[in-house]
Amino acid sequence: MTDALASGSTIGILGGGQLGRMLAVAASRLGLRCHVYDPAPDGPAAEVCAAATCAAWDDEAALRAFASAVDVVTYEFENVPAASLDLIEAIVPIRPGRRALAVSQDRIDEKDFLRDLGLATAPYATVDDAASLEAALERIGAPAILKTRRFGYDGKGQARIMVQGDAAAALAGMNGAPAILEGFVEFSHEVSVIGARGLDGAVACFDPGENRHEDGILRETTVPARLTASQRTDAVLLAARILTALDYVGVMGVELFVTASGLVVNEIAPRVHNSGHWTQNGCLIDQFEQHIRAVAGWPLGDGARHSDVTMENLIGDDVDRIPQIAATQSALHLYGKAEARPGRKMGHVNRLTGPAR
Amino acid sequence: MTDALASGSTIGILGGGQLGRMLAVAASRLGLRCHVYDPAPDGPAAEVCAAATCAAWDDEAALRAFASAVDVVTYEFENVPAASLDLIEAIVPIRPGRRALAVSQDRIDEKDFLRDLGLATAPYATVDDAASLEAALERIGAPAILKTRRFGYDGKGQARIMVQGDAAAALAGMNGAPAILEGFVEFSHEVSVIGARGLDGAVACFDPGENRHEDGILRETTVPARLTASQRTDAVLLAARILTALDYVGVMGVELFVTASGLVVNEIAPRVHNSGHWTQNGCLIDQFEQHIRAVAGWPLGDGARHSDVTMENLIGDDVDRIPQIAATQSALHLYGKAEARPGRKMGHVNRLTGPAR
Numbered sequence: 001m002t003d004a005l006a007s008g009s010t011i012g013i014l015g016g017g018q019l020g021r022m023l024a025v026a027a028s029r030l031g032l033r034c035h036v037y038d039p040a041p042d043g044p045a046a047e048v049c050a051a052a053t054c055a056a057w058d059d060e061a062a063l064r065a066f067a068s069a070v071d072v073v074t075y076e077f078e079n080v081p082a083a084s085l086d087l088i089e090a091i092v093p094i095r096p097g098r099r100a101l102a103v104s105q106d107r108i109d110e111k112d113f114l115r116d117l118g119l120a121t122a123p124y125a126t127v128d129d130a131a132s133l134e135a136a137l138e139r140i141g142a143p144a145i146l147k148t149r150r151f152g153y154d155g156k157g158q159a160r161i162m163v164q165g166d167a168a169a170a171l172a173g174m175n176g177a178p179a180i181l182e183g184f185v186e187f188s189h190e191v192s193v194i195g196a197r198g199l200d201g202a203v204a205c206f207d208p209g210e211n212r213h214e215d216g217i218l219r220e221t222t223v224p225a226r227l228t229a230s231q232r233t234d235a236v237l238l239a240a241r242i243l244t245a246l247d248y249v250g251v252m253g254v255e256l257f258v259t260a261s262g263l264v265v266n267e268i269a270p271r272v273h274n275s276g277h278w279t280q281n282g283c284l285i286d287q288f289e290q291h292i293r294a295v296a297g298w299p300l301g302d303g304a305r306h307s308d309v310t311m312e313n314l315i316g317d318d319v320d321r322i323p324q325i326a327a328t329q330s331a332l333h334l335y336g337k338a339e340a341r342p343g344r345k346m347g348h349v350n351r352l353t354g355p356a357r
Numbered sequence: 358m359t360d361a362l363a364s365g366s367t368i369g370i371l372g373g374g375q376l377g378r379m380l381a382v383a384a385s386r387l388g389l390r391c392h393v394y395d396p397a398p399d400g401p402a403a404e405v406c407a408a409a410t411c412a413a414w415d416d417e418a419a420l421r422a423f424a425s426a427v428d429v430v431t432y433e434f435e436n437v438p439a440a441s442l443d444l445i446e447a448i449v450p451i452r453p454g455r456r457a458l459a460v461s462q463d464r465i466d467e468k469d470f471l472r473d474l475g476l477a478t479a480p481y482a483t484v485d486d487a488a489s490l491e492a493a494l495e496r497i498g499a500p501a502i503l504k505t506r507r508f509g510y511d512g513k514g515q516a517r518i519m520v521q522g523d524a525a526a527a528l529a530g531m532n533g534a535p536a537i538l539e540g541f542v543e544f545s546h547e548v549s550v551i552g553a554r555g556l557d558g559a560v561a562c563f564d565p566g567e568n569r570h571e572d573g574i575l576r577e578t579t580v581p582a583r584l585t586a587s588q589r590t591d592a593v594l595l596a597a598r599i600l601t602a603l604d605y606v607g608v609m610g611v612e613l614f615v616t617a618s619g620l621v622v623n624e625i626a627p628r629v630h631n632s633g634h635w636t637q638n639g640c641l642i643d644q645f646e647q648h649i650r651a652v653a654g655w656p657l658g659d660g661a662r663h664s665d666v667t668m669e670n671l672i673g674d675d676v677d678r679i680p681q682i683a684a685t686q687s688a689l690h691l692y693g694k695a696e697a698r699p700g701r702k703m704g705h706v707n708r709l710t711g712p713a714r
Contacts (some may be wrong), residue, residue, distance in 0.1 A: 329659055331642065335388065336389070
């Protein structure tokens with residue numbers, strides 16, 4: 001632990017949502033303080049952080065003061081503007097590093113990176129206009145899905161093209177933003193691996209979880225996932241290859257389609273991930289602490305799971321069920337958000353289903 | 358959950374040490390905010406609380422502002438001055454209630470209360486001067502232990518009387534404070550039950566842990582404790598009797614001596630307890646969340662344990678071992694205290710020893 005941050009050091013977190021909140025709580029267990037930076041006031045993270053800066057991403061004075069007040073910077077979402085990161089990085093290290101952010105901020109760059117690593121992805125093509133969309137559909141075929149290259153999450157900025165005739169409307173929906181056409185992948189189910197890489201290069205992965213989405217939003221993750229032993233090994237090796245290629249430091253979420261011909265990478269997220277929330281109650285060291293350990297230069301946990309878990313997201317009106325859920329043997333994790341809007345992640349609940357199988 | 362605090366409500370915590378810190382983290386999981394009150398600046402709790410008041414216990418304006426800013430008040434230690442509590446209670450409920458505090462603040466009142474409930478305690482007598490000490494020693498015999506009636510913790514304010522000749526020095530050590538003489542109890546080991554009672558009167562207990570002390574300070578708690586099935590039942594029934602007699606709301610620590618003739622109550626603490634820290638990694642709902650659930654009027658967890666655990670306190674210089682401990686599969690819980698003084702609790706570590714037996 002030569003390079004490790006000592007107890008009492010401060011971790012800066014870019015983004016003050018629920019992921020930042022749970023990172024801050026994990027940091028407190030290691031005796032570390034957190035300072036959150038977010039343009040929005042009163043986000044979920046600030047109330048469990050030692051310090052909070054509420055300022056715009058282009059507020060250079062605020063960014064400088066923030067960077068000078070902390071020992072290392074991490075982030076809870078991948079769309080922090082590059083100029084803000086440049087300014088911070090001149091003062092203090094950012095972990096995970098810029099390469100991971102650059103790759104995951106752009107769906108084409110991400111797919112190119114994965115393909116260059118020899119990993120399977122959905123067929124894809126760049127779409128800038130009607131002509132390139134037509135060419136892409138020619139090659140990939142319908143059904144396919146058109147997505148903005150940047151700034152998409154939870155199914156936002158996406159349009160399905162079931163038949164050629166849907167193409168014009170889908171393209172219009174991109175509002176002129178650079179896009180990617182992705183072919184559909186025939187898969188039986190989706191799993192994700194939450195992997196981590198330490199400052200010393202050590203890699204540790206949690207057991208893959210099986211994800212079920214509704215309306216493009218993660219609904220449930222179940223551990224263990226339905227996977228053969230060799231699929232399980234493949235998933236871990238693949239995650240390790242990605243982490244190492246990026247010289248990554250921190251936790252990453254890797255979403256995988258399980259297909260008859262092997263695992264296909266859906267997408268990567270350079271941060272703690274919703275599909276890893278089960279680790280809070282299934283593991284001694286959860287994904288949030290694992291991420292903090294990595295960015296603070298501490299040794300990683302080994303990812304061992306003591307219990308099988310089902311994680312359910314509480315979205316929008318699901319908060320009405322909290323009184324019933326609270327009366328059952330389940331671990332609630334609420335984010336302290338005042339207003340429950342449709343599609344808004346308000347919390348999640350972990351249920352143990354027995355000792356780890 | 359008719360009387361339950363809604364997500365976004367604020368819990369006031371009197372005392373800003375590590376127990377307050379871990380209570381605040383647990384509250385965050387339920388979407389609740391915390392506001393800590395402590396005369397000392399920069400305590401462990403403030404950095405994970407939404408608000409902190411640093412003011413003296415007799416600062417009436419600060420106490421009133423604090424009480425007006427929160428929805429309920431709880432405490433992490435039992436020696437909050439009664440006048441401060443009077444002032445707060447005129448504005449907002451205090452949980453656990455005043456009766457539990459009064460009883461546990463005074464060793465004679467506590468013993469009287471337990472005896473009136475029909476529970477076994479060490480033989481004891483009030484000591485105010487040399488004459489009453491002589492009479493007490495006459496009745497109880499040596500060896501015995503002389504303790505201040507109030508404000509003792511971790512072996513402070515105590516003197517052993519091995520032979521009659523030690524009496525004068527022991528009495529001098531009390532500095533004129535009212536005292537209690539307690540006879541020694543022949544016991545094989547000490548266990549503690551962490552019990553909880555909800556606002557609705559429901560009682561839930563965690564499995565008893567076995568405690569090992571060094572120099573009067575808890576060193577290690579192991580779960581499960583060495584107890585027969587009937588001792589286990591006795592321990593739970595006895596804790597429930599205490600909780601109900603006090604119309605208690607919250608978590609209580611009950612320390613018990615295991616003797617050939619049954620369980621003898623050593624002491625009770627009207628708060629989360631060091632010997633319950635194992636629940637953070639052995640249970641889905643730990644003692645801190647259980648306490649928050651109780652004071653917030655939520656349903657209690659059932660106390661179920663998924664894993665066997667050994668909890669080790671990290672005291673003073675033990676912090677030098679943190680790098681080694683961090684490299685093993687164990688859950689560190691550090692309190693963020695800057696200075697490691699001898700006897701100071703700096704953190705603890707939970708190690709899982711297998712699925713619950």
